[in-house]
Amino acid sequence: MSAFSAVELIIAKRERGELSTAAINWLVENYVAGKVADEQMSAMAMAILLNGMNRREIHDLTTAMIASGERLDFAGLAWPTADKHSTGGVGDKITLPLAPLVASFGVAVPQLSGRGLGHTGGTLDKLESIRGWRAALSNDEMHRQLAEVGAVICAAGSGLAPADRKLYALRDVTGTVESIALISSSIMSKKIAEGTGSLVLDVKVGTGAFMKTVERARELAQTLVALGQDAGVKTTALLTDMNTPLGLKIGNALEVEESIEVLQGGGPADVIELTVELAAEMLRLAGLGEVDVRANLNNGKAHDKWAEMIQAQGGDLSVPLPQARESHVVVAPSTGYLNRLDALQVGVAAWRLGAGRARKEDAVQFGAGITLHAKPGEQVTAGQPLMTLFTDEAARFDAGLASLEGAFDIAANNALGERPANRFGGSGSIVIDRIEG
Numbered sequence: 001m002s003a004f005s006a007v008e009l010i011i012a013k014r015e016r017g018e019l020s021t022a023a024i025n026w027l028v029e030n031y032v033a034g035k036v037a038d039e040q041m042s043a044m045a046m047a048i049l050l051n052g053m054n055r056r057e058i059h060d061l062t063t064a065m066i067a068s069g070e071r072l073d074f075a076g077l078a079w080p081t082a083d084k085h086s087t088g089g090v091g092d093k094i095t096l097p098l099a100p101l102v103a104s105f106g107v108a109v110p111q112l113s114g115r116g117l118g119h120t121g122g123t124l125d126k127l128e129s130i131r132g133w134r135a136a137l138s139n140d141e142m143h144r145q146l147a148e149v150g151a152v153i154c155a156a157g158s159g160l161a162p163a164d165r166k167l168y169a170l171r172d173v174t175g176t177v178e179s180i181a182l183i184s185s186s187i188m189s190k191k192i193a194e195g196t197g198s199l200v201l202d203v204k205v206g207t208g209a210f211m212k213t214v215e216r217a218r219e220l221a222q223t224l225v226a227l228g229q230d231a232g233v234k235t236t237a238l239l240t241d242m243n244t245p246l247g248l249k250i251g252n253a254l255e256v257e258e259s260i261e262v263l264q265g266g267g268p269a270d271v272i273e274l275t276v277e278l279a280a281e282m283l284r285l286a287g288l289g290e291v292d293v294r295a296n297l298n299n300g301k302a303h304d305k306w307a308e309m310i311q312a313q314g315g316d317l318s319v320p321l322p323q324a325r326e327s328h329v330v331v332a333p334s335t336g337y338l339n340r341l342d343a344l345q346v347g348v349a350a351w352r353l354g355a356g357r358a359r360k361e362d363a364v365q366f367g368a369g370i371t372l373h374a375k376p377g378e379q380v381t382a383g384q385p386l387m388t389l390f391t392d393e394a395a396r397f398d399a400g401l402a403s404l405e406g407a408f409d410i411a412a413n414n415a416l417g418e419r420p421a422n423r424f425g426g427s428g429s430i431v432i433d434r435i436e437g
C-alpha cells in the first residue's frame, strides 16, 4: 500500500490545502519513476498555479527535485565559482559576454543553459550558430574546461534535476509555466544541483517576461534568493526591465554578433549596462570586492577569454556567422518620438521569422531575427528604417509583420520624459531594483 495517493494530493491542493514534506517527496519520486501519471502531475501543476504554495512547500519541492538527480561539485577547483540565471527575455544574450568577462577576473563560471522555446531565445541555439561549437559536454569535460579556461557554457546533462526536465515539458504544454512556486523550484533545483558557490538572478519584468508587474517579479526574486540562501549558495537578484527588447539585435547569430561587439568594447548601452552590473554582482559575491569591470571589456581581456571558451568547445570564430537569405525593412510611418517598442511582440515576430521553434524537435534558422534601428526615447522621421526583419524563407515575412502590428507608438511628445542617462550612455537604467537575502 502506497503512503499517499496522487488523486488525494491533487484534491488537497485544489482545496487550498498544504502538502507535507513527505507528500511532496512521494509525489516527485513517483512522478520521476513513472508511477504518478503525466495527467495527474498536470492537474497538480494547475492546482499549484491557481492556489500557490507556501515557502516551506516551495523549499520541499526544490529539495525533492534536486534529489531526483545528481549534484555537481566544484569544490576542488582552484577558482571560486559564480553563475547567473535569467528568467528569460527578448534579445537577452547577456550570458555570452558575461561568462568570459567574469572569468577574465579569475572567477569560474559554470553556465548550464537551455534551448529556446516560444518567444524567448535559448543560449545554446545562439552559440550553435558558431561553426563547430559543441553544446554537449560530459561532466569531466566541463570540469576540465572550467579548470583550464574558467568559463563553460553547455547543455545541462540529463542527470541534473530530471524531475524538473519532466515537469517543465509538461508545464510548457498545459499553461502552467507562470507560477512562482513552479518557476522558482524549477530554476533553483537546477542551479543548486549544478554546484555553483554563488548565483546572481536576473529577474525580468515587463511585457516580454513571465512576470508582467514589478510586484510579481519582486515576489519571484525574493523566493529565489531565499531558496538559494537556504541551500548555502550566496544569492542575489536584480529586477530588470523587459518591456522592450535588450540591445538592437534579436535572433541567434545576430545576438552572437552583438555580444562580440560588447566584448570588443562597443555595443548598445543597455547590453553593456546589464553585463557590467551582473558581472559586478557576481564578482562581489565571489569575494572580489569592488573592481573596474568595464576595463576588461575595453582592454581585450574578456574578448580573449571568449575566444578561448568558444575554441575549447570546437567553435571556429574565423568562419563568418550565418546570415539570412531574405530581409525586409519596416519604416517609421510618422515623425516623432518612439515611445514604445513592445518586447513580446518583437520576440514573437523574431520567433515566427524562424529564430525560435514551435516544438522541441524543430530546427532554428541561425540567421533569422530582427535588427532594431531605433529604441524607445529616440526621435524618428517618417520613412526612416525602424527595424530590419531577416529570414531564410520570404513566406515568413507575413507572419512576422502580423506579430508587429501595434508593437510600437510614435507620438509628437516624448511620453518617456527626461530619463536620467545610465552610466553607459543609454537613456534610463534598465536595472529596477536589487534583492538580497
Ligand code: URA
Residues within 6 Å of the ligand: 087, 088, 168, 177, 182, 183, 184, 186, 187
Ligand atoms: N526557467 C526555468 O528554468 N524554469 C522555469 O520554470 C522558468 C524559467
